Structures are given as C-alpha cells and as structure tokens.
Amino acid sequence: MTALPTADSRFRGNDTLSALDHEAQKIVAKYDEKRAAVLPLLHLAQDTIGYVTPEAMEWTAKWSEVPVVHVREVVTFYSMYHQKPVGKHHIRFCTGTSCVLRGCESQLNYLKKKLKIENGDVTPDGKFSLEEAECLCNCEGAPMMQVDKDYHVDLTEKKTDEILDGLK
Amino acid sequence: MANIVIDGKSFTVKDGITIIEAIDQVKSELPRYCYHPGLSIAGNCRICQVEVDKMPGTVIACNTRVAEGMVIHTQSEKAKDSQKVVLEFLLANHPLDCPVCDQAGECKLQDYYMEYGVYDSHFDETKVKKTKKGVSVGPTIMLDQERCILCSRCVRFGDEITKTHDFGIFGRGDRAKIDIYPGKELDNKYSGNVADICPVGALTDKDFRFKMRVWYLGKQESVCPGCSRGCNISVEFEKSRPYHLKNDRVMRLKPRENKDVNQWWMCDEGRYAYKSIDQNRIKAIKASRMNPQWKDTLEEVAGILKKASLSAWGLIASPQNTNEELYLTKRLFLDTLKWKQAAFKAPGQDGFEDNFLIKKDKNPNTLGAEKILNLGANEDMTAIVEKAKRGELEGLFIFNHDLAKIFGAETLKVIRQKVKTIIYQGTNLNPTAEIADIVLPAVTYAEKDGTFTNFEGRVQRIRKAVEPFAGTLPDWDILLNLAGLLGLTLKYLRPEHIFDDLAKENSAFKEMNYKKLGNTGLIWSQ
Incomplete structure (x- = not known):
C-alpha cells in the first residue's frame, strides 16, 4: 500500500485546516444535505494549502459526513483538484481537438522547452507547473492555455513569452 | 398488481418492482453485473438491456419499474444486440487472462460472452492497463484492478451492508479503478462476501484462490x-x-x-x-482392547452403561449435535437409562456478537437441545463438573465438549484422577478426547444429514456433502447402535425417520418433516 504524500506539517498541516473550521461551518450550512458541501470544502482546502492533502480529505469527510474513501473518489475524478503540490502559477494547456487542429503541439513543446518541464512537473524554483488539459471550452481562441484563473488565447511563442515573463 | 408480458408469457407481478426483479421472480434469464438484490440499484454496468414495447431503444431492466400492460422482450434482436454491444465495451480494457484467473468457471464475463457475446473484437487500440494486479487488500481478499468492470458491488457492500466504506472508484473514464483507501485494509467481519459478489476475477478469496478450478x-x-x-x-x-x-x-x-x-x-x-x-479429526476408536472395532467397542460401552448406577454417571450432551441426535440422546440416556445427571450448556463460552448476523452463542443447536432434552435449570454442566471434581461421579459420557477449554486444563486433570470411566464421543482432537478411556469418533456436519434449530426456533436441514472418514460414524448411527445393544429397539434407517418421530413427540416440531423444511427451513409453531 503506497501512502499518499503528506503535507508539510510546518505550514500546511492540521493547524491550517482547523483555522478553516469556521468557514467550513458556513459552507455546510448553505446546503440541505451536508454531502453537497464536498466540492466547496475541497476547493477551500486546496486554495489554502495549495493542493488536497490526505488531511484535507479527512477534514472534508468530517465536515461533509461523507466517508473519506468517497471524498477521495471525488478528488481523483476532477482534474482541478491537485493531489500533489503545484507551482505558484499553474498552467493548464489545452490539448483538445480544436487546439490540436490549430497547432497547439508546437506551442506546447515551446512552453516545455522554455520552462524545462514535462506534463505534471513543477519548475525547480516552484514558480510554474504544467498540466496538459482536455478541452477547456474556448475553441474560438485555439490554441490556448489557462494560467491560474485566466485564459490566454491565440497563442504564439512571442505571446507565451510575454505572458510567462510578465508573471511574478 | 401489474399485468406484464415477458418474452410472450403473461405474468401478474407486484406494482412498482423493477423489470429485473420481475424476471427473477418468474425465473427467466437476463445478464447482470452491477445489479444485486441485496444492494442498492447502481445501473452502471448497462448489461441488463431489454426491449419494452412502446419505449424507444432499449432500457436497463434493473432500473426500470414495471407498469400495467408492459410488454418486455429479453431475447429480441434489439435486446440481444444491446447486450452484446455493452459486453464488448465492458471487455474493452479487460485483460482476458482467463487461463491464469481463479474466477474462471464462475466468471460472469466468461459466461455472458458465451451466451450473449461471441463477437470478433472491433478493438484495435491498446488496452489501458491498471496498476494493481494480484495485490493483497486485507487478510482475506486479493485485488486485481485490470479485471474489474467497475460494477461497484463491493463499494456498495461496504457502504450499505458492513458500513465500513472500504472500496472506492478512483480516477475516471478508462483510467478509473477500484481500490481501497491508501494505507487502509479491507478488514471487517464480513469481508469474504466481496469475493462472492464480485462478478469477475477482480476480487478473489485468498483462502480459496488457486486451490482448485x-x-x-x-x-x-x-x-x-x-x-x-x-x-x-x-x-x-x-x-x-x-x-x-x-x-x-x-x-x-x-x-x-x-x-x-x-x-x-x-x-x-x-x-x-x-x-x-478435514483437519485434526479423530479417526481412530479408542477402547480397552487393542485394535478396537466398532462392534466390540459399542458392546463394551453398552456393558459399561448397563452396569452404571444412575446417580454416579453424568451425561454432557452437545448443542453441536443435530435435533435427531439429541432426540436419540434423550431417548437413550434420559428415557431408557433414566440418568439423573445430564447437561449440555458450557458456561462462559459466549463469543462476539453484532446486530447483523453473528450471534454470541457459537453452537448451531442450543435451542434444539433445550427443547428436546428439556433439562430446565439443570442444562448448565457446571454442577456435573463440580461433582466430578469432588470425586462423586463414577463415569462421564461427554459429547463433543472440551472440558479443558471450558474449565481449564487443571480441572480436566482433577476430573481424570477422580472419575473412573470417561467416554468421549466427538469429531475433533482435543485434550478431553486425549484423556478419555473410550473414544467414539463421530462425523462433522458436512458428513451427515440432520437438522439444527437456530436462535429463533427455525429448523433447518444440513445435508451430507462428503462421505465420513473410514472408522468414523455419525452420532445418530452410534446412538442407534448403542440403543439396540441396550434393549431399546429403534428402527430408523435415516435421520429423516428419527425426525418424524421427534415431530410426533415434541410439540415444537409439530407437523414438520424434511419435505416441508425444504431449503429454507421452518420456524417452530410456538
């Protein structure tokens, strides 16, 4: 049995989670059924810690009263929950059909070369992480990528440079 | 009630049941993986496709309720086509490792492929391989992820029956796989059931796997x-x-x-x-002469019992014995020999109990023994054992109980010193059998016919599965022979005949017989 990577206890451990208890209470109160709070609780934990730790799953299970094994089902089902640390800026690069047709492959390769990482990796300085994503529903702007919460469309090598170099 | 037609035959079934329940009730056939009558409806395997008149396409029988006038086809071309297509999808990422799979022969993928599939695969793509093959997930079960078709029966079993929430389906699409939570184990008192309900070879029983096809x-x-x-x-x-x-x-x-x-x-x-x-069995008779046989041993026992004084012998009967055997025990020891000291209950032997199936009384027939021997307040054997320890008994006839386990090895040692003759009749070796003067090797429940009465008074049949080992006899047969030698002629050929007499004599078993007990048993009339 391989155990999940555990959170760095210095600043990502249970103390962080118990500090969220008050907010969790408010989230749970919004729904008729506690289990409906699983997704927002996981988002809250991820936004705070950076990714969904096993402790965060336990914490979500406690508040939503959903068995932790089923919380993990949810975490592994949705690609927007991360089970390991991501970079300060998380890039989701679209590899959907339209993007492939508009030549995303060369753009993706350029990005990989620029950051010196592969799909699923984090740069050594922790600034960027890359995830090849299925269609992000912005086909009119293909090829495109999502950096944190922003969409960047009609990518060229120049544009990619500008976007990434402009980030702190 | 709803009038429905299944494959051209008319039936009247209860309102609101599902089509698959109706099909099962009328003993018709339909493939299924995720559907299990003991679990909630998942409807995810899609194999139970049936055609229903006036409904477009085909529908799944497990999650469609019957309605008045419904005309259902399980064998029509449309239904069979749907079943076949679904099966092909289910097999898309299946490794087809049947020759090395322990489920082969009782695998629903194999069975249904032969019954509903038999196609040439259209699948040119590389199969998605799951990582865990032949991995232990707990003390009793092995997991093989790539054989799994994600029917979720084991997930629902953990959620609904044991409430231990063991399994989950992690990931999604063709990468979804069954597993237990990382770092945890499938370790509950009903874990073996998941191997039974797994329709494929994904969950197999460690104890049984690779022992025999x-x-x-x-x-x-x-x-x-x-x-x-x-x-x-x-x-x-x-x-x-x-x-x-x-x-x-x-x-x-x-x-x-x-x-x-x-x-x-x-x-x-x-x-x-x-x-x-099969293990640790008593297979040899022990008696005073060398190389004892059944005939001379039983004659020796009969001789001893004839001379035994009523007040100096104690009988310790067994709630492991069948109703029939306890009835013969009563006829012989209580009615004929008129022994005054008899008991069957062992003190302090209660085990684990839960509010589902497991009962703390680890004997299958305590209620039968109570009702048939009718010993009232004397059923606990402690008084007899105390007497034996004080040297007030000349002999003990013990069925199945191990006094060392119940009262401790020291007590057994004292009894051995104080009691002149100890006769032991039982199935498995234990310290009590070892110190007995005469040992009569009996057979287990798997080697004889009979009935047990469960905790709520349900009388249920056991049936002979395997022949007794050479040199062993069923308790009822031993008792019948002894009865004959002691002048009590009982003409029973089979336990069934003994049961008929028991039913005549004991009002609890009134009007019961083997035929009426059937496969599921009957509850006492009172």
Missing part, C-alpha cells in the same frame, strides 16, 4: 454450524480429483440465499471454519 467442485446445501444464526450455506468440496489435494476434501463455504436468516451473506468466522472438517 471450480468445475471440479461438488456442492451441497447445508447450514453453518458456527453460531446460533444458522446461515444457509453451500458446502463446496472436491468432487472429481481425489488425487489433487489428498486430505482436504472441503474447499470452501459459500453463503446461500435465505431472506429470513442470512439474506445473501455470511461472516468470515463461519466462512473459514470449514477446515475442522
């Missing part, structure tokens, strides 16, 4: 003797390969459906207790 197994309907619940089981034994595993005859126990007793389940304690049928 299932087509070599014989099956006999019986009742688990592990506690007073009396779960209905099927004893599965080696039928046609006597050279394969020399001394192990019984290979496994499987639960058998009985909605009133155990539904579809059984506990692990009962499931894996079958080994005492």
Whole structure:
C-alpha cells in the first residue's frame, strides 16, 4: 500500500485546516444535505494549502459526513483538484481537438522547452507547473492555455513569452 | 398488481418492482453485473438491456419499474444486440487472462460472452492497463484492478451492508479503478462476501484462490454450524480429483440465499471454519482392547452403561449435535437409562456478537437441545463438573465438549484422577478426547444429514456433502447402535425417520418433516 504524500506539517498541516473550521461551518450550512458541501470544502482546502492533502480529505469527510474513501473518489475524478503540490502559477494547456487542429503541439513543446518541464512537473524554483488539459471550452481562441484563473488565447511563442515573463 | 408480458408469457407481478426483479421472480434469464438484490440499484454496468414495447431503444431492466400492460422482450434482436454491444465495451480494457484467473468457471464475463457475446473484437487500440494486479487488500481478499468492470458491488457492500466504506472508484473514464483507501485494509467481519459478489476475477478469496478450478467442485446445501444464526450455506468440496489435494476434501463455504436468516451473506468466522472438517479429526476408536472395532467397542460401552448406577454417571450432551441426535440422546440416556445427571450448556463460552448476523452463542443447536432434552435449570454442566471434581461421579459420557477449554486444563486433570470411566464421543482432537478411556469418533456436519434449530426456533436441514472418514460414524448411527445393544429397539434407517418421530413427540416440531423444511427451513409453531 503506497501512502499518499503528506503535507508539510510546518505550514500546511492540521493547524491550517482547523483555522478553516469556521468557514467550513458556513459552507455546510448553505446546503440541505451536508454531502453537497464536498466540492466547496475541497476547493477551500486546496486554495489554502495549495493542493488536497490526505488531511484535507479527512477534514472534508468530517465536515461533509461523507466517508473519506468517497471524498477521495471525488478528488481523483476532477482534474482541478491537485493531489500533489503545484507551482505558484499553474498552467493548464489545452490539448483538445480544436487546439490540436490549430497547432497547439508546437506551442506546447515551446512552453516545455522554455520552462524545462514535462506534463505534471513543477519548475525547480516552484514558480510554474504544467498540466496538459482536455478541452477547456474556448475553441474560438485555439490554441490556448489557462494560467491560474485566466485564459490566454491565440497563442504564439512571442505571446507565451510575454505572458510567462510578465508573471511574478 | 401489474399485468406484464415477458418474452410472450403473461405474468401478474407486484406494482412498482423493477423489470429485473420481475424476471427473477418468474425465473427467466437476463445478464447482470452491477445489479444485486441485496444492494442498492447502481445501473452502471448497462448489461441488463431489454426491449419494452412502446419505449424507444432499449432500457436497463434493473432500473426500470414495471407498469400495467408492459410488454418486455429479453431475447429480441434489439435486446440481444444491446447486450452484446455493452459486453464488448465492458471487455474493452479487460485483460482476458482467463487461463491464469481463479474466477474462471464462475466468471460472469466468461459466461455472458458465451451466451450473449461471441463477437470478433472491433478493438484495435491498446488496452489501458491498471496498476494493481494480484495485490493483497486485507487478510482475506486479493485485488486485481485490470479485471474489474467497475460494477461497484463491493463499494456498495461496504457502504450499505458492513458500513465500513472500504472500496472506492478512483480516477475516471478508462483510467478509473477500484481500490481501497491508501494505507487502509479491507478488514471487517464480513469481508469474504466481496469475493462472492464480485462478478469477475477482480476480487478473489485468498483462502480459496488457486486451490482448485471450480468445475471440479461438488456442492451441497447445508447450514453453518458456527453460531446460533444458522446461515444457509453451500458446502463446496472436491468432487472429481481425489488425487489433487489428498486430505482436504472441503474447499470452501459459500453463503446461500435465505431472506429470513442470512439474506445473501455470511461472516468470515463461519466462512473459514470449514477446515475442522478435514483437519485434526479423530479417526481412530479408542477402547480397552487393542485394535478396537466398532462392534466390540459399542458392546463394551453398552456393558459399561448397563452396569452404571444412575446417580454416579453424568451425561454432557452437545448443542453441536443435530435435533435427531439429541432426540436419540434423550431417548437413550434420559428415557431408557433414566440418568439423573445430564447437561449440555458450557458456561462462559459466549463469543462476539453484532446486530447483523453473528450471534454470541457459537453452537448451531442450543435451542434444539433445550427443547428436546428439556433439562430446565439443570442444562448448565457446571454442577456435573463440580461433582466430578469432588470425586462423586463414577463415569462421564461427554459429547463433543472440551472440558479443558471450558474449565481449564487443571480441572480436566482433577476430573481424570477422580472419575473412573470417561467416554468421549466427538469429531475433533482435543485434550478431553486425549484423556478419555473410550473414544467414539463421530462425523462433522458436512458428513451427515440432520437438522439444527437456530436462535429463533427455525429448523433447518444440513445435508451430507462428503462421505465420513473410514472408522468414523455419525452420532445418530452410534446412538442407534448403542440403543439396540441396550434393549431399546429403534428402527430408523435415516435421520429423516428419527425426525418424524421427534415431530410426533415434541410439540415444537409439530407437523414438520424434511419435505416441508425444504431449503429454507421452518420456524417452530410456538
């Protein structure tokens, strides 16, 4: 049995989670059924810690009263929950059909070369992480990528440079 | 009630049941993976496709309710086509490793492929490989992720039956896989059931896997003797390969459906207790002469019993014995020999109990013994044992109980010193059998016919699955022979005849007979 990577206890451990208890209470109160709070609780934990730790799953299970094994089902089902640390800026690069047709492959390769990482990796300085994503529903702007919460469309090598170099 | 038509035949079924329930009730056939009558409806395997007149396409029978006038086709071209297409999808990422899979022979993928599939694969793509193959997930179960078709029966079993929430489906799409939570184990008192309900070879039973191909197994309907619940089981034994595993005859126990007793389940304690049928058995008679045979041993016992004084002998009967055997025990020792000291209950032997199947009384027939022997306040054996310790008894006739286990080795030692003659009749070796003067080797529940009465007064049949070992006899047969030698002529050929007399004499068993007991048993009339 391989155990999940555990959170760095210095600043990502249970103390962080118990500090969220008050907010969790408010989230749970919004729904008729506690289990409906699983997704927002996981988002809250991820936004705070950076990714969904096993402790965060336990914490979500406690508040939503959903068995932790089923919380993990949810975490592994949705690609927007991360089970390991991501970079300060998380890039989701679209590899959907339209993007492939508009030549995303060369753009993706350029990005990989620029950051010196592969799909699923984090740069050594922790600034960027890359995830090849299925269609992000912005086909009119293909090829495109999502950096944190922003969409960047009609990518060229120049544009990619500008976007990434402009980030702190 | 709703009038429906299934494959051209008219039936009247209860309103609101699902099509698959109706099909099962009228004993028709339909493939299924995720549907299990004991679990909630998942509707995810999609194999149970049927055609319903006036409904577009085909529908799944497990999640469609019957309605008045519904005309259902399970064998039409449209229905069979749908079933076939679904099967092809289910097999898309299946490794087809049947030759090395322990489920082969009782695998629903294999069975349905032969019945509903038989296509040439359209699949040119590389199969998605799951990572865990032959991985232990707990003390009883092995997991093989790539054979799994994600029917979620094991997930629902953990959520709904044991409430231990063991399994989950992680990931999604063709990468979704069944597993337990990282770092945890599948370790509950009913874990073996997940191997039963897994329709494919994804979850297999560690105890049984690779012991024997299932087509070599014989099956006999019986009742688990592990506690007073009396779960209905099927004893599965080696039928046609006597050279394969020399001394192990019984290979496994499987639960058998009985909605009133155990539904579809059984506990692990009962499931894996079958080994005492073949191991550690008493196979040789012990008596005063060398190389004793049944005839001269029983004559010796009869001689001893004839001379025994009523007040100086104690009988310790067994709630492990069948109703029939207890009835003969009563006729012989209480009615004929008129012994004054008799008991059957062992003190302090209660075990684990839960509010599902497991009962704390680990005997299958305590209630039968109570009702048949009718000893009232004297049923506890402590008084007899105390007397034996004080040297007030000349002899003891003990069925099955191990006094060392109940009262401690020291007590047994004292009894051995103080009691002149100890006769032991039982199935398995133990310290009490070792110190007895005469040992009569009896057979286990898997080697004889009879009935047990469970904790709620349900009388259920056990049936002979395997032949007794050479040199052993069923308790009822031993008792019949002894009775004959003691002048009590009883003309019974089979336990069934004994039961008929018991039913005549004891009002609890009134009007019962083997035929009426059937496969699921009957509850006492009072």
